[in-house]
Amino acid sequence: MSSNIQVRNVEIEDSVWSEVEKHAKEEYPLESCGLLAGRSDSSKISKIYKIKNEAKNPRIRYKMDPKEQYGAIKDL
Numbered sequence: 001m002s003s004n005i006q007v008r009n010v011e012i013e014d015s016v017w018s019e020v021e022k023h024a025k026e027e028y029p030l031e032s033c034g035l036l037a038g039r040s041d042s043s044k045i046s047k048i049y050k051i052k053n054e055a056k057n058p059r060i061r062y063k064m065d066p067k068e069q070y071g072a073i074k075d076l
Helices: 014-027 066-075
Strands: 034-038 047-051
Touching: 014 034, 014 047, 034 066, 047 066
Parallel strands: none
Antiparallel strands: 034 047
16 A cells, blocks of 8 residues: 655744744643644745643643644634
């Protein structure tokens, strides 16, 4: 069984990267969760979805809130 996997470099817009850093700092020392998104016809990440970490031990694990994750994926 074979599969074709295409890998390409992506760029994260400065504003999105700033939000990633901000989210990580706000959640510290816990693991922060989220999704990054962009258009399929572009190599740029242009949106961040911050998602609550529901792990039992969020200092060393992460588990995205399923409702928030579904909402983000639906929005994509």
